[in-house]
Amino acid sequence: MTLCHNGNNLICGSAKGNDENMGVTEFGNKVIKEMNRVGMMVDISHAGEKTFYDAIDISSMPIVASHSSSKALCNHPRNLTDDQLRQLAKHGGVAQVTLYHGFLREQGEASIIDAIYHLNHMVNIMGIDHVGIGTDFDGDGGVAGCASASELINFTRRLLLERYSKEDITKIWGENFLRVMRQVQNI
Numbered sequence: 344m345t346l347c348h349n350g351n352n353l354i355c356g357s358a359k360g361n362d363e364n365m366g367v368t369e370f371g372n373k374v375i376k377e378m379n380r381v382g383m384m385v386d387i388s389h390a391g392e393k394t395f396y397d398a399i400d401i402s403s404m405p406i407v408a409s410h411s412s413s414k415a416l417c418n419h420p421r422n423l424t425d426d427q428l429r430q431l432a433k434h435g436g437v438a439q440v441t442l443y444h445g446f447l448r449e450q451g452e453a454s455i456i457d458a459i460y461h462l463n464h465m466v467n468i469m470g471i472d473h474v475g476i477g478t479d480f481d482g483d484g485g486v487a488g489c490a491s492a493s494e495l496i497n498f499t500r501r502l503l504l505e506r507y508s509k510e511d512i513t514k515i516w517g518e519n520f521l522r523v524m525r526q527v528q529n530i
Contacts, residue, residue, distance in 0.1 A: 344378060345386040345409070346371065346394065355394040358420040366393035367401060375401045382528040388421065388441075388477070395427055404527045405435035407520065410477030410484070412446040412461045413468075419446050425468050432469035435526070437519045439477030440465065442484045455488030459501050462515070471511050475520050 346367075347357045354374050356365030367375065375398060378385055385406040387395050398406055408431065414422035423431070423438055431438055440461045447453035447461060458476075465474045478484050480492060489497050502512050 344383055345388060346374070346390050346398065348389050355397070356391040357389055357394075358391045359389075361391045364393050365391065367397035371397075372401055376403075379403045379527075384524060384527050391420075392424070392427070395423075396430070399430055399434055399436075402434075405437070405523045406431065407436055407523055408438040408477075410439055410441035410443070410479045410482075412440050412443075412458075413464045416457075416461055416464055417445075417447055417449055419449075422446055428465055428468045428473075432473040435473075435523065437473050437475050437523050438465055438469065439475035439520065441477050441479045442486050442489055443479050443482070444486060447486065453486045455486055455497055455501055458486060458489065458498070459505060463505065471514055472519055472522075475515055475517065 346355045349359045350357050351361055351365050353368060354371035355367045375385055379402055385398055385402050385404070386409045387398050387406055388408045388411045390398065408423060412422045413428070414424045428438055440458055442458055444453040447457040462474060476498065485491055489495060499512060499516070502515065507515070
């Protein structure tokens with residue numbers, strides 16, 4: 344479950360419209376603990392930076408960023424800093440590159456190449472066991488070269504050109520995310 348969307352709520356502060364730098368509230372602390380208890384994944388993709396650090400401290404399980412990219416490559420409030428990426432990996436979590444123009448490139452239209460740059464950067468920071476792809480096709484996601492599910496093979500082709508192994512591609516395309524899901528659900 345995503346803790347928030349594009350605005351603060353009773354659980355936490357969002358990456359958007361959070362001028363007071365709100366983090367996880369007292370109620371949000373209880374929500375995260377209950378999510379851990381019942382086996383729900385904590386998703387911080389829309390959360391503000393303070394919320395991210397609060398959630399990683401509160402959660403007894405790894406957390407995920409289901410559709411975020413690298414702030415070092417595109418300075419968008421929804422993207423994760425290198426320190427956030429390191430902390431996510433340190434706690435066993437996963438960050439999934441999103442195929443959304445504004446999160447991949449600050450100006451102009453993004454392409455599949457921009458997404459590959461973000462993925463490569465995140466692998467360099469976090470390691471291959473902590474990355475994935477979160478397309479966001481249902482939220483205006485899609486970039487030139489990978490605009491819909493019918494073009495996802497293009498991403499795999501690019502990964503092969505980048506010399507990712509079959510095992511690494513399996514991790515990127517879902518095994519890392521499923522590992523966290525299994526851990527959270529205790530199966």
